[in-house]
Amino acid sequence: MKGAEAYVNDQWNTCGLTRLPRDSCALMVQLHFVIPRDAQFTSLLNEISNVCCRHLGQAYPGRSVHADPVVGSVVGDGSGDGICLRFHIGPQA
DSSP states (O other), rough: OOOOHHHHHHHHHHHTSSSSSOOOOOOEEEEEEEEEEGGGGHHHHHHHHHHHHHHHHSSSSTOOOOOOBBBBBTTTTTSEEEEEEEEEEEOOO
16 A cells, blocks of 8 residues: 555645745645545545645745645545645745
8 A cells, every 4th residue: 555655756746736836925725636545544644634734844934834634535526536635824924
């Protein structure tokens, strides 16, 4: 089974991490990952969210980064394999 770091690294360009806004105000960033339904376990989704928080913290140094609870394919993109993770970035000091 693939780990959280592998999902983030494999989908770096397509999930949205390469197109982050650079505004100094508070932001909401949404990242989209394709994860097969049979691999969507809460623990994996939470770990992917944690990896993303770490990367967002590096992209926005000195700003707070908070993740919304993970949401699986039931309310995701309708394909059954997509998840959207939302993160709130605090304003720049």
